[in-house]
Amino acid sequence: MNTLLQVTGLHVHYGAIEAVKGIDLSLAQGRITALLGANGAGKSTTLLTLSGLVRASEGSIDFDGVELRELAPHQIVSHGVVQVPEGREILTTLTVRENLLLGGYRRHDNIAADFKNVLEWFPRLNERLDGAAGNLSGGEQQMLAIARALMAQPRLLVLDEPSMGLAPLLVREIFKILRELNAGGLTIFLVEQNARQALKIAHHAYVMENGKLVLSAPAADMLNNSKVVEAYLGA
Amino acid sequence: MELALEILPQVLLDGLVLGFMYALIALGYTMVYGVLEFINFAHSEIFVLGAFVGVEVLLWLQDAGHLAVLHPGFVLLLVIVAGMAISGLAAMALERVAYRPLRGSPRLVALISAIGASFFLQDGLRLFESLWRNTFYLNYPTLDVLDQTLPLASNLVVPVKSLLVIATALLSLAGLHFFVNRTRVGAAIRAVAQDPETASLMGIPVNRVIALTFFVGGAMGGLAGVLFGLHYSLVNPYSGFAPGIKAFTAAVLGGIGNIPGAMLGGMVLGLLEAFAGSYLSILTDGAFGAEYKDVFAFVVLIAILIFRPKGLLGETVREGRA
Numbered sequence: 001m002n003t004l005l006q007v008t009g010l011h012v013h014y015g016a017i018e019a020v021k022g023i024d025l026s027l028a029q030g031r032i033t034a035l036l037g038a039n040g041a042g043k044s045t046t047l048l049t050l051s052g053l054v055r056a057s058e059g060s061i062d063f064d065g066v067e068l069r070e071l072a073p074h075q076i077v078s079h080g081v082v083q084v085p086e087g088r089e090i091l092t093t094l095t096v097r098e099n100l101l102l103g104g105y106r107r108h109d110n111i112a113a114d115f116k117n118v119l120e121w122f123p124r125l126n127e128r129l130d131g132a133a134g135n136l137s138g139g140e141q142q143m144l145a146i147a148r149a150l151m152a153q154p155r156l157l158v159l160d161e162p163s164m165g166l167a168p169l170l171v172r173e174i175f176k177i178l179r180e181l182n183a184g185g186l187t188i189f190l191v192e193q194n195a196r197q198a199l200k201i202a203h204h205a206y207v208m209e210n211g212k213l214v215l216s217a218p219a220a221d222m223l224n225n226s227k228v229v230e231a232y233l234g235a
Numbered sequence: 236m237e238l239a240l241e242i243l244p245q246v247l248l249d250g251l252v253l254g255f256m257y258a259l260i261a262l263g264y265t266m267v268y269g270v271l272e273f274i275n276f277a278h279s280e281i282f283v284l285g286a287f288v289g290v291e292v293l294l295w296l297q298d299a300g301h302l303a304v305l306h307p308g309f310v311l312l313l314v315i316v317a318g319m320a321i322s323g324l325a326a327m328a329l330e331r332v333a334y335r336p337l338r339g340s341p342r343l344v345a346l347i348s349a350i351g352a353s354f355f356l357q358d359g360l361r362l363f364e365s366l367w368r369n370t371f372y373l374n375y376p377t378l379d380v381l382d383q384t385l386p387l388a389s390n391l392v393v394p395v396k397s398l399l400v401i402a403t404a405l406l407s408l409a410g411l412h413f414f415v416n417r418t419r420v421g422a423a424i425r426a427v428a429q430d431p432e433t434a435s436l437m438g439i440p441v442n443r444v445i446a447l448t449f450f451v452g453g454a455m456g457g458l459a460g461v462l463f464g465l466h467y468s469l470v471n472p473y474s475g476f477a478p479g480i481k482a483f484t485a486a487v488l489g490g491i492g493n494i495p496g497a498m499l500g501g502m503v504l505g506l507l508e509a510f511a512g513s514y515l516s517i518l519t520d521g522a523f524g525a526e527y528k529d530v531f532a533f534v535v536l537i538a539i540l541i542f543r544p545k546g547l548l549g550e551t552v553r554e555g556r557a
Contacts, residue, residue, distance in 0.1 A: 085433060090433075152438055
C-alpha cells in the first residue's frame with residue numbers, strides 16, 4: 001500500500017499552548033482514514049496544519065514527496081490536498097454556481113466537465129445553482145462544501161466533521177457519497193466525533209487525545225472492540 | 236422661488252459631477268474595508284497622487300510641444316490611464332509596505348500606520364514638487380475642448396468637462412460592477428471579503444487578491460484625482476483631505492464594504508452639497524450662505540445614520556451580495 005501523506009513528529013503551538021504534541025500518522029493511497037477523538041483533542045488543529053492555515057512549530061508533512069509545511073494554503077490546494085472545513089463554511093453571499101466555480105480557482109484546464117460531474121453527484125444543487133448559497137439547508141450546504149472541494153480535483157480530500165449538526169438521514173447520505181468517492185479511487189482523511197459512523201466507512205483509524213495519538217488500528221478492529229470505543233470515544 | 240427653479244438644472248449637474256467624484260473615491264475605501272475590515276486613511280493621498288500624475292503628464296506634453304498637436308481625446312486617455320495606473324500601483328505598494336506586515340495585529344495599529352502613510356505621501360509629494368518645480372501648487376494646463384460648453388437650454392449650460400467627469404465615471408463604475416460581479420477574479424474578491432480563511436482553503440491566493448483589491452480601489456481613486464484636476468484645475472498635496480473625508484463619509488453613508496452603496500452614498504452626498512450650496516441662502520433669505528453647505532450636508536448625513544446605522548444599503552459585502 002502506497003503512502004500518500006506522511007506526517008512525522010508534528011508539533012503545533014498556539015502561543016504557549018501546545019495543541020499537537022508530536023504526532024506521526026500516514027494516509028494510505030486510495031483509503032479512507034479516520035481521526036477520532038473528543039472535543040479539544042487537537043484534531044481540527046491537525047487538519048488546519050495540513051492545509052497551511054496553522055503553522056507547525058516542528059515536524060514534517062510529506063505529501064507524495066512534497067513538503068507542505070512551509071506552503072501557503074492556496075499552494076497546498078494546488079498540490080491536491082483539499083479541505084472541507086468544519087462548520088461547512090461555504091460562501092453564503094455568493095451563488096451556488098460561484099461557490100462551485102471558485103472551488104476550481106487554481107485550475108487552468110477546462111473545468112466544465114467536472115462542474116457537470118459534481119452536479120451529478122449532488123443533483124439537489126442543480127436546482128439552486130443561481131440562488132445565494134446561504135439559502136441552502138444545512139445538509140445542502142454540506143453537500144455544496146464537498147462538491148466545491150471536488151471541483152479542485154483533490155488527490156486527498158480532507159473533511160472536518162462533515163456530520164456536524166446534520167440529521168441522521170443526511171449523515172448517512174453524505175457518508176454514502178464519501179464511500180462512493182473513495183470507491184472511485186479518492187483518498188479521504190476524515191475527522192469525526194461521530195465515531196461509529198466514521199469507523200463504518202474507514203479502513204484505518206487513529207484516536208487522538210490531548211494532542212497525542214493514543215491508538216492506531218484498522219477501523220474494523222476498532223469497531224469490534226467495544227471497550228476501545230467506550231474508553232476513547234465515549235460512544 | 237422663480238430663481239430657485241431657474242437654477243435647478245445647473246445645481247443638479249454640479250451635484251452629479253461632485254457625486255460621481257465622491258463615488259469614485261468612496262469605492263477605494265469601501266473595497267479595502269470589504270476585504271480587510273479596515274479604513275485606509277491614506278486613500279485620499281492616493282487620490283491626490285492621481286491628480287498630480289495628471290498634471291505632470293499634461294505639463295510634460297506641454298513642455299515638449301505635443302499638447303497643441305495631439306488629439307485631445309488621446310491626451311485625455313493618456314492622462315487618465317497614467318493616473319489610474321500609478322495610483323493603483325501606489326496603493327498596492329502601500330498595502331505591501333504599510334499594512335500587510337501588520338495584518339493580525341490589533342486594527343488600531345494598522346489605522347495608525349494608515350495615518351502615517353497619509354502624512355508620508357502628502358509630504359513626499361510636497362518635497363518632490365518643491366524640488367522639481369519649485370512649487371507644490373500646480374495648475375492644470377488648459378485643454379481647449381474641456382472649456383467649451385454645450386448650451387442645452389436657456390438655464391442649463393453644460394461644460395464639456397462636466398460631461399467628461401460624468402461619462403468617464405459612469406463607464407468605470409459600470410466596468411467595476413461587471414468586474415466584481417461577473418468575473419472569476421471578482422468572485423474571488425467577494426470570497427475573500429466574506430471569509431478569507433475559507434477562500435484560501437478553496438485555493439484562492441488571498442494576499443494576491445487583497446493586493447489586487449488595493450490596485451483596483453487605488454486606480455478608481457487615481458481616476459477621480461485626474462478628473463478632479465481637469466475639472467477644478469488647481470491641485471496641491473493637501474487637496475485630498477476634504478474630498479477624502481467626504482468620500483469616506485459617502486462610503487459609510489452607503490454602507491461601508493458595500494460597492495453599490497459607495498456609489499449611491501457618493502451621489503447623495505454630492506447632490507446634498509450642491510443643493511445646500513445654491514439653495515441655503517435662497518431658502519433662508521440670506522441667513523445661511525453657501526459656506527454652510529458642508530454643515531447642512533453632514534447634518535442630513537447624521538440624521539440618515541441615526542435611522543439607518545448600517546448605511547443606506549447596509550454592510551452587505553459580508554451579509555448580502557455586493
